[in-house]
Amino acid sequence: MRSAATVRERVAELESIYDDQDPPSSPLEDEQEAVVLRAIEELEWVLEERETPPRH
Numbered sequence: 001m002r003s004a005a006t007v008r009e010r011v012a013e014l015e016s017i018y019d020d021q022d023p024p025s026s027p028l029e030d031e032q033e034a035v036v037l038r039a040i041e042e043l044e045w046v047l048e049e050r051e052t053p054p055r056h
Helices: 004-020 027-051
Strands: none
Touching: 004 027
């Protein structure tokens, strides 16, 4: 499994690539943009969950 730092670096890299392509130029690209943003949010949520100590 990759470390949180490695995943965060990759997310930052993908966000940079995404920003270079903004704004989308077609309805398909617009739909793909929404999917990518959702995936990034989910990855960030997972990373935050991993870093938060469990509550008992």
